[in-house]
Amino acid sequence: MKKDNSGKVQLASVVRKMIQEESINSHGCGHFSQINDVTPSADGCEECLKMGDEWVHLRLCLTCGHVGCCDDSKNKHATKHFHATNHPVIASYEPEERWLWCYADSVPIEV
Numbered sequence: 001m002k003k004d005n006s007g008k009v010q011l012a013s014v015v016r017k018m019i020q021e022e023s024i025n026s027h028g029c030g031h032f033s034q035i036n037d038v039t040p041s042a043d044g045c046e047e048c049l050k051m052g053d054e055w056v057h058l059r060l061c062l063t064c065g066h067v068g069c070c071d072d073s074k075n076k077h078a079t080k081h082f083h084a085t086n087h088p089v090i091a092s093y094e095p096e097e098r099w100l101w102c103y104a105d106s107v108p109i110e111v
Helices: 010-022 046-051 077-087
Strands: 058-061 067-069 091-092 098-103 106-108
Touching: 046 067, 046 077, 067 077, 067 098
Parallel strands: none
Antiparallel strands: 058 067, 058 091, 091 098, 098 106
16 A cells, blocks of 8 residues: 555545546445545554554554554454444555455445
């Protein structure tokens, strides 16, 4: 996932352009309006770093920039963040992966 010079992940504009061009398959996600260009909150899972714990993969909240661990990690901080905030769309925060997930609609979104 690429950051710009300010440290923000510029994904909102990319997703909006793909929607306009109809080149994105949303599988019925109705939460694109809540996707923002965000500054990641940490270089790893924010809560795991504070606890001194480990994670498997990272997820980025596209509403606020929270970085949490995936559901394969024992703490599942990304999902816990969704339940606490209702921020619906996350992106994989792994460099080689380009996908989103909408918790509210339980759908993957390929980008």
